[in-house]
Structures are given as structure tokens and as C-alpha cells.
Amino acid sequence: MADKRFFKVAGPFTLGQLAEMTGSVLSDPAAASKSVVDVATLQEASSEKIGFLDNRKYADVFRHTKAGAVFVKPELASGAPSGTVCLTHKNPYKAYAIAAQAFYPVEAPRDSRAPTAVIDSSAIIGKDCTIEHGVVIGRDVKIGNRCRIQAHTVIRDGVEIGDDADIGPNVYIGHSIIGSKARIHPGAVIGRQGFGFALDPAGYIAVPQLGRVIIGDDVEVGANTTVDRGAGPDTEIGQGTRIDNLVQIAHNVKIGKYCVIVAQTGISGSTHLADYVMTGGQAGLAGHLHIGQGAKIGAQAGIMRDVPAGEEVLGSPALPIKQFMRQFALLGQLAAKKGNDK
Amino acid sequence: MADKRFFKVAGPFTLGQLAEMTGSVLSDPAAASKSVVDVATLQEASSEKIGFLDNRKYADVFRHTKAGAVFVKPELASGAPSGTVCLTHKNPYKAYAIAAQAFYPVEAPRDSRAPTAVIDSSAIIGKDCTIEHGVVIGRDVKIGNRCRIQAHTVIRDGVEIGDDADIGPNVYIGHSIIGSKARIHPGAVIGRQGFGFALDPAGYIAVPQLGRVIIGDDVEVGANTTVDRGAGPDTEIGQGTRIDNLVQIAHNVKIGKYCVIVAQTGISGSTHLADYVMTGGQAGLAGHLHIGQGAKIGAQAGIMRDVPAGEEVLGSPALPIKQFMRQFALLGQLAAKKGNDK
């Protein structure tokens, strides 16, 4: 399925191997020695490929798949067509992810430095790092082992980056300490001075932004996303957090561990998110708020108050989701009633 | 009008020539030999320039214009001041566009390669291409004729781009097949891996993103816009579609032909837009939806359900526009009534 111009496939793997590496259970133990050559979607899979069923919307597609094998929840396995082996797992998408990583392993960076890269002599760069064309690395920068710094990226004085980082092209990083396994996508801007100035009728007065950006291990920052450095305190992003494209994170924001921040979300200054918070696309959070652990901020929600742990909110200004849906439905009923009354 | 430091004007053209090239009708056939030296707005035009009236908001400006000639709808031509020749056309803005292209033709790229560009020896680059300073072109890349690849743009292994493309500076393109006449604006990021991972309490597991981005002919992608590659299926953008700045297009999205996607719109994964769909600024579309042909998504609308062909929607969650406006008005009336009752 994957275009050979862009992807190199490993394998084949037997279903037994895939069951073992993913922690799945084979619906037919006799199929353990059967092998598959690739992953595929349910629609496109043929008998030598393995797919997955995660979203119930695709249950009908599942019933007609030609896939040789499918990762699926135990309770949905009975819908498989004959000829398709089920690998049951409570989280089939996770099992698929592990299998796909086996078929398409990430290439390790080779030790290379483009002659056009400008690397300050005081910078310390680890083993087996690829430094591409035009990269600029400033004074006292420290970069770990097995990192890839892609073309035209600018890393300013004093920045530290851990091991196994993949920093995309045309990225800016300044005033930041970044953990290991970072994946920073193209065009991201991390650590510019925040939007800080004192209001004054005679013109705004810039407030020196004296904090940093501190990013934990295994964090992803999307393309063209901007993360401002702290004004005094640091801007912090916790371990394992995933940030999508075109997100704005203002100064002094603190984001906990394993949060998911979907594209075009904006988080205003000094707002703190606890762990496992999720924000939908285009959500906006005002400044100086606290968002509790595991809270779910809906797409386009406008957050003007603290959100308790575990709460799901929607609307602008946001309300608990049930309350929002009730109000939304009520307004529709009132308008329909008024239309009928005429 | 146009600043000579930035624009070089061609011409002059006679009104007869302009009528012919645009398919307009001269209100005064005797004026065919009159010539104009430039295009201009109605406010700024003098007697040797040609303007246009498209938006009725400017009808009053039209009545007082000093323009020598104006493209205008037949039914509005009677409002022209004496001394202004009308070139009537049912789509005056289109006629103006064609005339302006004649006055300001785009310069063809010259055959040149900056010595600082890094072009893999396996890449195939067509005739008369300009490859600017610092460009990086990977293995097996194919680029058509008469393309301009601007400074510091990075084009990864295997990418194909058709003829007559203009790729702005600081752009990233990977895992993509792009048609002819593409105009990709500065800072756009096309084909990065999508936001794909399996949720897991022990940390998110990256799902290899094995699809591509397929872009048809004559597509425009705005500045700092991000288009993620498919997760398995491709992300697709149909012929003639126009995408504005700072738009997010997630993995597996399919956009039809001649769609218009206004700035800061976000389209979530696996949502499909048929042809001629328009989205207003900051519209947000949830994932796995179908938007029918010719649908109009209003600015800031939040789309949580399929939208039928031809429907115009507004609000978040979005409703058919008349229904939305009715509810919006009703709430205003109720609040006013309550205020009066006090």
C-alpha cells in the first residue's frame, strides 16, 4: 500500500509474531504461521495484509474486508468475514501502531554534518547525529546522541536537547531545554520572547521575557506551532504530551504530562493544564486559568474559567458538555415552537 | 498606482483590446481606440486608468470615480459618471483580473541554480527552472519545466512536482505528488507525518503515517498552511482548489475540485469535501465527515455532522444558516423582552 518512493517496508511477519509483539490473541491459533507482508486499511487490504478496526463507523467495512488479518476488539471479532483472522486486543489501534512500527521502522540518523551547517565551536553534539544543510547552532548548545537536526533550523545559544530528537527543517529554538525523543515538526518556533508589554498611552513598553521553555521527554510539537518562552517563570510542557500543528502556547503556560493539544488551539499566558488534558481543535483558553487532570476541552470551546478535573466542556464561553447540549437543544425547540405558532 | 519599486507595468492597451481579451462590451463603441495605461481602484483611478465595480457597497464611489474606464455589470452601468467608459461584463471582477494580468504579467523563471542549493544527483529537474539559494532537493525528486523553487525550501526524497510551479521560500514538502501550476506560499508545510498515535495510559504510541499528499493541478496553498500526509490513505486536494494562509489540513482529508478554504480553517482527519465547497475563515470541521458539493461553511462555523450538497451553515455547532439566524434573533428578542418586563 505505502508508496515505494516514500516508504521502505520490512517484514514479512507471521501472525504469531505480530500477536506476540502486540499482546494480541489469535482467534484461530492454527493461523500463527500464516504471514503478512504489510499493514493496510480495511478497504484496501488484500489477503497478505493486516488491518485494524477501531472506529465503529467502519464496522460495515470490516464485514466486507479482504484483509488476511485484522486487529479488533474481542467483542467485535464475530463480524469478521470468513478468511480473515482476528487478532483481538482491547486497544486495536495500539496493536496496529506497534505492528506498523515493525513494518516501517524509523531509520536511525547517520553521523553526518553538512559542510554548510554553522556550528559554534563551543557546542557539544553527541554521537551519530545528522546535522543538515544550513543549520545554525549557537554557543554552548548541547545536543544528545542520535539526533537529527534538519535543514535551515536555527538553534540559539545555550539550548539543550536530549537524545534521539528529530528536529524538522526551518525550526527556531531559543532559550529552551528539551528532553529526549523530541519530535519538532517543520516551521515550529520555540522560545521566542512572549507577547509581553506594559500598556501605556505613550506606546507599549516591552517587558524583557526572562524565562525559558522546558520540554519533557517524548514530546511532539506540530508544524508551524509557536511556544513562547516564559516571562519570568518558565513555559513548561510535560513528558509525553502531543501538540498538533498551528497551536499557540503563550508565556508561562504549564502543560502537564500526556496532554493532547489538537491543531489551532490557543493557550493564553500563565494558564496551567494538569496531566492528561485534551483540547479539541481551535479551542481557546484565556490566561491565568487552571485546567484539572483529564479534563476534555471541546473543539472551538472558549475557556474563561477554571475547569475541574475530568470535566468535559464545550461552547464559548464553555459549559459542561451536557449543559451546553441541553441549552443548544432548548434554543432549537423554542425557535421551532415560535415558527409553528405563526 | 502600483509602486514601481515592486511592479513593472506593461501596456498601454486600448479599450478595444481590453474588451476583446476580457469578453466585455464597450458602452461606447467609439471609445475602442482610447487607451489606458494601468488598472486602479475606483477611488484612485485617473482618466488613463481602468477600474472595476464588483461590490455594491462601492456603488457610490463608482458614481464619483475619475477612472477613464470601468468594468461593471450591465445593470449598474447607468451609474457611471460622464467621461467614464463602461466595459460591461456579467463578472466584472473576472474581467478586471484578466486585464490586470495583461498589465502585470508574471515573469517567467530563468534557468538558474544557486551554487548553494543542494540537489541530489538522482533528482530530475525540467527546463528553465530557477532553484534559489539554499534549496535542498532529495533523492529521486522530479520537478517539471519552468518551476521556481525559492530560497531555503526543502523538498524531500521522491517528491514530484509538475510544470510551472512556484514554490515559495522556507517551504517543506515531503511524501507528496503535486500537479502543475502549483503556487505554494512561504512557510507552508506539506506532507509532514500526521497527528497519529494510539492512546495508551503508559504514553502515546506513534502510528507510522504511510500515506502521501496528492495535490491536483492549479492549486494554491497559503503561507504557513500545514497539510499532513495520509495515515494510510492519501490526503488529497483537487484541481483548482484555493487554500489561504494558516489553514490546517489533517491526515486523510480529501478536498474536491475548485474548493475555497479561507484562512485559519481547520479540517480534521478523514473528512471529505466534495467539489466547489467554500469554508469561511476560522471554520472548524470535525473528523470523518462528508461535506456535499457546493456547500458553504460560514466563518467560525463548527461542523460536527455531515453537510448536504449546496447547504449553507453557520454557528458552532453549525446549523443551516436560516435556522441559525432565527435562533440568534429569537434569543435577542427573549432577552430584550425580559429586560422590558423588569
Add this chain to the structure above:
Amino acid sequence: MADKRFFKVAGPFTLGQLAEMTGSVLSDPAAASKSVVDVATLQEASSEKIGFLDNRKYADVFRHTKAGAVFVKPELASGAPSGTVCLTHKNPYKAYAIAAQAFYPVEAPRDSRAPTAVIDSSAIIGKDCTIEHGVVIGRDVKIGNRCRIQAHTVIRDGVEIGDDADIGPNVYIGHSIIGSKARIHPGAVIGRQGFGFALDPAGYIAVPQLGRVIIGDDVEVGANTTVDRGAGPDTEIGQGTRIDNLVQIAHNVKIGKYCVIVAQTGISGSTHLADYVMTGGQAGLAGHLHIGQGAKIGAQAGIMRDVPAGEEVLGSPALPIKQFMRQFALLGQLAAKKGNDK
């Protein structure tokens, strides 16, 4: 407090010096000779540092601060703990900004041109400018004195930039005239052709964009923000205006002096903002509107009509803020009543 890897601190300064440079009044004149070595937040400050209290939310923190001195409003000074000297000022954040600038002065650019910069021989560059790695400067560009043009930035033919500008890395500037003291952050795209085309069933027809971007003195443009050039008239940004990250400014927009445009705002074509307008994050403004002086556009507001001077609006479509809050409250009451009626 500030990380020595990233920031170099000046000082120490006596409280007398700080009172004088900021126009503050010492609560205890005898403390004028006491000196402090740094600025700090109220939480983190120790006895040799000076903080500020601006937001009443932090009044309790103020009562327990260990700061040696604090900028504070006269009416709040009585809350200071013993041992903390107050420097009273009606705008403590402004006083803090001036003090912080004294502790952390911006380094002047040194006269240097990276050998990899490509500067057209017709370009005129002032004294004491730093031109970094990979910068591209086109024909007839004029750049003032003491400017810093950071790595990989592309400045197209004819652009003019005043004195003391700081242009970040990976920026694009074309068709623009920019005043002095500009601060353009990484990845900003200024002056690309606007989103202009004539609708036509046979495909869209590009309308040449013949205007410029005119930016006044002392303007800040955020990271990855996009400012399109005019279609015929210019796009204009007035003196002293502050624009945050990921903002979209379309063609022909005119923004007055001392406006504040918060992150992810989008302003559609030909809309005019008078002076001192503020927009909250993710605000969206339709095209061809007029926003009066000092108007406040709330976060996520959707502006579909003109806004009078001084008005504060919220909601999408936006309403005067009191009206919006009344309607929002009323809908909540109706839903609660209906819930109780059941």
C-alpha cells in the same frame, strides 16, 4: 532567577535609582540606598530582588512575598509584608518593564555579514548591521542602521526597513516598507500576494495583487504570522501596534496606531481598525468592516458588522458585551427552569 545560560544580568541598582528611572515613589525613603540585583516574580523573589504586583489575583502571593522590593499601586501597598519596600506607581507593570530593561539591556547588533548571506550589490545596508547565515537580500533593498537580520530570512527586491529593526530567522518580506524599531518574529510572512481571485465556473482567475505592506515605526509582528500585501490599495499597520503569533491579516486591511492583536486573530480583506483597537485571541473579523477607535473585540468573537469606537463586543456573531452576557445567562436560566419543570 533568569538562567545564566540565556540571559546576562546588569546592575545592581539602588531602589533610589529604580524609583527615579521608573517614576515610582519609595514607601520608605530611607530605603533609597538599598540595592537589588535582579527582577523576579513575587513567588520566587528573595530579599535582593524586586518584583511587581499588577493582577489582583496575586494579592495573596504579595502578602507572603520575600521580595526585597515590589512595584505596586499606592492603594495596594499596605498589603506588603514587613521587610518589603514598596515602590508605588499607578502602572506597576510599566515600572517593572522599565526596571527589567535596565537589568537586561538588549545587546546592540555588531557589524557583521555572514559569508553565506546573498546580498544583491544594489542593496543599501546601514551601519552596524548583523546579517546572519543564509540571508537573502534582493535588488534595491534598503536597510537602516543597527539592524539584525537573522538566519535564512528572505527579503525581496525593493523592500525598505528602517533603523534598529530586529528581523527573526526564516522570515519572508516582500513588497513592503517597514519603519524603524520593527521586531519581526521567526517564520512571519509579510507581503505575499493576497488571496485574490475571480470566481469562475471554469476555474479561479488570479487577480494580480498590486499593493504593498506599509508598517509604521515600533511595530511587532509575531511568529508565523502572515500579512498579505494589498490588492491595489496597501495593507497598513500603524505605529506602535503589537501583533501576536499566528495572526492572519488579509489584503487591504488597515490597522491603526497602538492596536493590540492577540494570537490567532484573523482579519479579512479591506477591514479597517482605527487606533487603540484590541482583539482577543482567535477573534475573527469579516471583510470590508470598520472598527472604531479603542474598540475591544473579545476572544473568539466573530465580527460581521462595524463596531463603534470604544465598544466592547463578544460572541459569534458578536454583540455588545453586556447584551451577550445577558443572553448567555438567560439561556442558562431557561434551560435550568425547563429541567426543574420536568
